[in-house]
Amino acid sequence: MKKSILILFFLGLCTHMSAQDLMEILDEETPQHTEYISATFKGTRIINGHSIENRKKGVLEFLISHRFGRINDGIDEFFGLDDSNIRFALEYALTDNLMFGVGRSSFEKTYDGFVKYKLLKQATGKKPFPLSVSLFGSAAWKTLKDYDPEDKPDFSDRLFYTTQVLMARKFNENLSLQLSPTYVHRNSVKIDADPHDIFAVGAGGRYKISKRVSVNAEYFYTVNPLKSVNTKDVFALSVDIETGGHVFQLMLSNALTMIEKAFITETTDDFFSGDIHFGFNISRAFHLGKKHRRIPDEGEQEW
Amino acid sequence: MQIRSIIILIFIGWHSLLFPQEKYLTKQGNISFYSHTPVEDIKAENKQVLSIVDLSTGEIAISILMKSFVFEKALMQEHFNENYVESDKFPKATFTGKIQNLQEVMSGDNGVAEVDGKLTIHGITKPVQIEARTDTENEKISLTGKFMITVADYDIKIPAIVRNNIAREVEVSFKLEHLPYR
Numbered sequence: 001m002k003k004s005i006l007i008l009f010f011l012g013l014c015t016h017m018s019a020q021d022l023m024e025i026l027d028e029e030t031p032q033h034t035e036y037i038s039a040t041f042k043g044t045r046i047i048n049g050h051s052i053e054n055r056k057k058g059v060l061e062f063l064i065s066h067r068f069g070r071i072n073d074g075i076d077e078f079f080g081l082d083d084s085n086i087r088f089a090l091e092y093a094l095t096d097n098l099m100f101g102v103g104r105s106s107f108e109k110t111y112d113g114f115v116k117y118k119l120l121k122q123a124t125g126k127k128p129f130p131l132s133v134s135l136f137g138s139a140a141w142k143t144l145k146d147y148d149p150e151d152k153p154d155f156s157d158r159l160f161y162t163t164q165v166l167m168a169r170k171f172n173e174n175l176s177l178q179l180s181p182t183y184v185h186r187n188s189v190k191i192d193a194d195p196h197d198i199f200a201v202g203a204g205g206r207y208k209i210s211k212r213v214s215v216n217a218e219y220f221y222t223v224n225p226l227k228s229v230n231t232k233d234v235f236a237l238s239v240d241i242e243t244g245g246h247v248f249q250l251m252l253s254n255a256l257t258m259i260e261k262a263f264i265t266e267t268t269d270d271f272f273s274g275d276i277h278f279g280f281n282i283s284r285a286f287h288l289g290k291k292h293r294r295i296p297d298e299g300e301q302e303w
Numbered sequence: 304m305q306i307r308s309i310i311i312l313i314f315i316g317w318h319s320l321l322f323p324q325e326k327y328l329t330k331q332g333n334i335s336f337y338s339h340t341p342v343e344d345i346k347a348e349n350k351q352v353l354s355i356v357d358l359s360t361g362e363i364a365i366s367i368l369m370k371s372f373v374f375e376k377a378l379m380q381e382h383f384n385e386n387y388v389e390s391d392k393f394p395k396a397t398f399t400g401k402i403q404n405l406q407e408v409m410s411g412d413n414g415v416a417e418v419d420g421k422l423t424i425h426g427i428t429k430p431v432q433i434e435a436r437t438d439t440e441n442e443k444i445s446l447t448g449k450f451m452i453t454v455a456d457y458d459i460k461i462p463a464i465v466r467n468n469i470a471r472e473v474e475v476s477f478k479l480e481h482l483p484y485r
Binding site for chain 2: 035
């Protein structure tokens with residue numbers, strides 16, 4: 001009796017190949033592949049410093065950054081807003097992994113150019129990898145004529161180089177952290193005691209508080225700071241708001257400038273004594289080198 | 304004990320002779336969606352859809368990896384996965400259903416299969432009715448068609464700022480060319 005029940009049971013199993021069983025077959029047949037983690041950070045900057053993120057191939061980003069004066073200058077300076085430093089930049093992604101940019105800062109009338117390459121990408125699946133690594137290199141050319149006309153420095157004396165290895169991990173949907181060992185080389189220094197080569201390490205992160213808003217923090221520790229000026233480590237807090245093709249970053253920081261050699265090695269304000277600057281980065285992405293359905297008179301609207 | 308197992312095996316074997324497996328599978332199914340508004344047209348295509356159809360019962364199952372949808376613009380794709388369908392939380396969309404007029408379709412009287420089933424997107428399951436044109440060519444069984452889905456039905460929130468850019472209803476097209484499974 002038991003036997004026949006068993007047999008009937010087996011027969012029953014065979015006849016009813018339900019949709020759920022079909023779904024199990026699909027799960028088994030799903031090919032294993034490596035999935036790269038996307039959107040570790042929203043922008044190409046954490047706050048002041050670069051994040052591991054690049055723009056995707058063919059995207060041209062127009063970046064406008066402002067850093068105002070010190071908030072603790074009070075009402076006479078309208079809490080720093082009377083004084084502003086600006087950097088305009090055009091940044092273009094040649095491939096998904098390689099981007100470069102050129103910028104011009106009003107602070108010391110400095111031009112800068114950079115290259116960023118995504119070396120390794122955090123991944124899950126077939127070939128998992130725990131973190132993303134990007135290489136960053138930039139050169140800055142100071143054109144402010146702050147020298148004695150008798151003693152005009154030549155072009156190379158006014159150059160600064162920055163090299164960074166950016167290492168980040170997206171721990172979960174909301175939390176991403178980055179470590180940024182940094183090397184800054186100055187072709188010329190003010191006094192002999194000033195180091196030509198400065199080493200620093202940055203740490204930064206973001207936490208998403210909603211789908212389109214995140215809070216970020218960033219700190220750079222300088223190992224061997226300049227001697228001629230009393231410099232401070234740079235600290236910043238920001239809120240990132242994303243709306244379609246725009247990313248707005250609103251920040252508070254003791255940095256006055258927006259390029260690595262300056263904010264990492266030349267910051268003199270002390271965040272924790274209230275020398276805080278309000279600032280923002282606004283970026284607009286344009287898609288180049290792709291077919292447009294409409295005439296690209298202005299930026300293609302994103303969602 | 305052994306005799307028992309043998310009997311069972313014979314029954315199962317005999318059974319599968321009577322009802323041969325008629326499952327057809329594809330791993331390169333094509334599903335795309337299209338959102339049209341006066342401001343912008345958005346299109347995304349997924350060429351790695353898994354689909355299986357059992358012709359003995361008319362059951363169909365489809366599995367769609369959300370991250371495999373490719374958009375014209377990389378930023379759209381990122382926003383689609385991050386902000387709209389939340390692919391990390393809900394990596395797959397699935398469909399399970401049954402061909403209602405299986406006999407008509409199998410006999411060749413009707414080239415259009417009426418499929419009733421359940422569509423799950425963004426963790427929300429809704430009943431759907433889809434018409435699929437069926438073509439049989441050699442060993443290949445293909446299902447093609449299109450249907451509309453309402454974005455709000457699947458709890459996918461569209462913020463006010465892009466409301467004019469994304470259609471409330473998007474058109475989903477599918478082309479699934481199945482080959483015999485095993």
